[in-house]
Amino acid sequence: MNQHVHHPARTRRLVRLVAGLLALGLVAAACGDDDDDATTPATGETTAPSGDTTAATTAGPGDTTTSGDSTESTEPPPDATTTVPAPVGDPEEVDGFDGETITVGAVLDQTGPLAFVGTDLLVGAQTYWDFVNEELGGIAGKYKVEIKVADSKNEAPVAVQAYQQIKGDVVMFTNILGTPVTKAMAEFLVEDNILAIPGSLAGEWVRNPNFLPYSAPYEIEMINGVEFWQTNLEGAGQTACTFAQNDSYGESGLTGLEFAAEKYGFEFAADTTYNSGDTDFTAQVTELADAGCEVVFSVSTPREQTGLMTGARSLGFEPVFIGTLPSFLSLLAGGDNGAAFANFYLVGDGGEFGDPEIPGMKNFLDRVEKYGDGAAPSTFLLTGYTATLAAHAALEKAVALGDLSHEGLVNAVQQLGEVDFEGLAGNYTYGPPDERVPPIESAIFRFDPAKTDRNLLALQEVVESPFAKEYVFAG
């Protein structure tokens, strides 16, 4: 079970963003912040410059879809590509599309200990679709989007059943929560050839044609975490250790850490694990302390990470902690717990939460205010919102190709080029699975008790390990 505390956008990406738009040669206004203007082209959508190899081989100019564009044209942009043989008209009615409304699926926790995460993810997604429906008129300016929700209760089998129950009512799955749940659903998504946005950032989704991942995978996060420690914290020669959750989420982070250890030439002095739900970490702390660890890389979830660090501090053991994105929740770093976070760094994506300089962040805050029904913007809300940007891009593409069927969506992603997440996450280049390029930069945040907004993290550094590019995602 992973809680994805998602973070915000990266400011330094603006340069790249602008360059990408210039290469497109159109809609320079697309990155404008003026989201209230209904003529703003849909976000998240810009796409590969035509020179991009991926796009060139598969999609061609059709890739420059400007969804829901200002003219409210009823037709998707003309498609000049030769790889799509059928003439493009209105998509046929298929599962999850009745000719007017597109239904997407969500399988996440609505009851149980992670219900509040599931709820926030949904509100985030709903906020984005409200914006699309209200201000852009829907997908391609005319098809409204609706979410169909099923409760996963934090149980893989429940999620699989929920999936089976609603798969016939949706065009794709846009919101899932948790690595184990995603892993369990994977087999069935492949079998049914249905597209889904994975509920975790594990690297194993990168090469799977039935997944539409976003943001840098945990493996990359941890490689960049090591880079930050070695370079910025001058950690070479120090003793490093690990602390990981005892499941597939923990494994994916550890894979990245082992890769990095080999490349940077060091070994971990102690590897500790825990079970989700543990509350006492004295044993792990003593093991880490006895091994003389100076830095502890954590692939964990917030409650346990907080428990580890408060436990360590109470025993006078205060190494540097570098955690994956899901290891931190601002809420838990408040009050007395804060002292234990003094040496905590989080590896994430994007920039600081709430930073209005980031175009996507400004849009997000404005839209939550407008469509969020009083919900307070939170990091989980942002995660649900950001994932929906990817879904939006895929749906626009599928409509442009005239096919909203399950297969049509999987196919659409194969022809999707680079998607811009407005600085909320790194740009992701889709296309055929083996050619996908996830973002390989990471933003390092540091705990900052002086911050008063909802996120107690301050952007410290943007790093890209020279080895991150070399990491091979299994096919």
Add this chain to the structure above:
Amino acid sequence: MATDDTALRLLPTRFSRVSIGLVVAVGVLVPFVVSGDFWMTVLVSAGIFAMGAVGLNVLTGFTGQVSLGHAFFLGCGAYTAAYLGAARGWPLPLWLLAAGVIGGVIGGIVGPFALRLKGNYLVVVTLGLVFIGIHIFENWDRVTGGTNGTSTSQAELSLGFTDFRSFSIPGKDFSELQGLYYLVWILAGLFVLVSANIVRSRPGRALQAVRDRDVAAEVVGISLPRYKIGAFVISSSMAAMAGAMLGVQQQFVGPTSWNIFLSIQYVAIIIVGGVGMVSGAVLGALFLGPLPEIVEKYSDKLPFLYEVKGEGGIVSIAAFNEMLFGALLIVFLLFEPRGLAALWLRAKARFRTARSTP
């Protein structure tokens, strides 16, 4: 069930023969009438609940012992189906029987220890069993897939001459769900037969004596431990077979599903249905099992429910379902502790009286 002479016959009266015949006929015909996936899924789940509940009823209903360990045995069966049925490709009768045997053997090992205790203590010990079970399921990676769980979608559902995943009779092809429906309800029917026969048998009457008067039963020469352990073994074995079917129906087995709330669900089913009555277990399964799905399906008719927060409404559908479950459990125990079956018996009595007084 009554312990008078009529109970010695499986179907004592013409009324019961006719009504059982009707129930079976309706059961067979359902897939011809109902084709929608929704209702078939609901009925398949209910059938699996019925299998497990009939099993639990053998223990709780006949010995008065309540166990919260049912989930553990269900889990054992589900992993047997996953490991032998899906991973090893054993045929249906073999993995199903293997599940029953494994459940029975584990029940036979645990039973003697557990059954030395009564009431509160048995509840707590079986609760411990569930926690230990989850730990084993999470760690025996080679068999259970560990915390990631394991898929059962490849489990063989064929009987050689017919495959429950896709079978047909002249003039009609059945879907996989409809096939599963027949399979689980045939099994549930068998369990009902077995358990009704236990009621009639000498051991069965002894078991009820155990339930009603421990010490007196012992005095008249009923060997308590033997019968109680026997009840535990049968109950565990049926639970494991129900778990095997549940594993196959879910298509995926994970370790944390086999928790105490699953056990509570089964106990609730036999309470709501009517403890001690075989028909009660089936009625309870038919009523409580599908309830969450039905509430969800008709949730738009209930304005206080919401699917996505912020749509209006007070509670989410999922939370409401849990509340409803808790409330039903309390209401039945307070106001109709003999459950739906008692309501049915009363209705039947009224019907008879009405008929005999023209």
Add this chain to the structure above:
Amino acid sequence: MDKFLNLLVAGTALGSIYALVALGFVVVFKSTGTINFAHGGFVLLGAYLTYNYSVTWDLPFIVAMLMAMATMAILAVILERLVLRKLVGQPAFTVIMVTLGLLILIQQVQQSIWSTEVLLDDPWGTDQWELGGVVITQVRFFTVLFAAIVVLGFFLFFRFSAWGVAMRAAAIDQEAALAQGISVARVFAISWAIAGVVAVVAGVMLGADSASVNSTLSFSALRAFPAMILGGLDSPLGAIVGGVVIGVTEVMTTGYIEPNAEWLGQGFHSVMPFVVMIAILVLKPTGLFGSRAVERV
């Protein structure tokens, strides 16, 4: 740092939390003879109510805790009166199932009111004392202190107060107690009220220990069962001793057994208490301090 001593301190603190939870089970069991599973829900609600009064309403922490205690006492009495009172004389399992039904209801009500996990604005800071290589944090100190105070209070109450004596009488023989003019109904109500009050202390300490107050607290409360069984279901002193033994066992398992016995599996410490519990039940069912004979045939 001394591993053994530090683990001992951690185990004692964890055990004191188990003991605080177990005391709530014990007080109800002592007078009514049933295990009240809904107590897990009381612990959960107690923690959230304290949060609500202290953070949301911005009252001083001690006032908030007292108000939460009052609220829980009233709620427990209402539940006892409306639901449990009707079950007097029913088999143990009927009552247990009703309390399980209440537990499920309370959990969902909590989640519908407070959907997120929250931090208590508790007064014990992050200060700590070091004594010869052993670190004692304020939270742990207070946990142990509260557990000791509660158990002392129990002892005095049962020994010297009229109601305490009445409760003991009712526990021994309800009919005889009735004949002596003791209102058994009132005894039940009082024991439930006490359970509600103790649940607030347990919930607050559990929340402080596990970094946040969240919906899994009711589940954590179930983990106090082994402590209760070990100590005997009806002995407050037993709950304390049982709690500490189980807490220390659990922490020592992580520290010494798990690293050396990988075949036991990851996180074996969390089931170790149940293994101990089952062994105890099989070997000595009355627990270490229990007086009531376990019903065995």
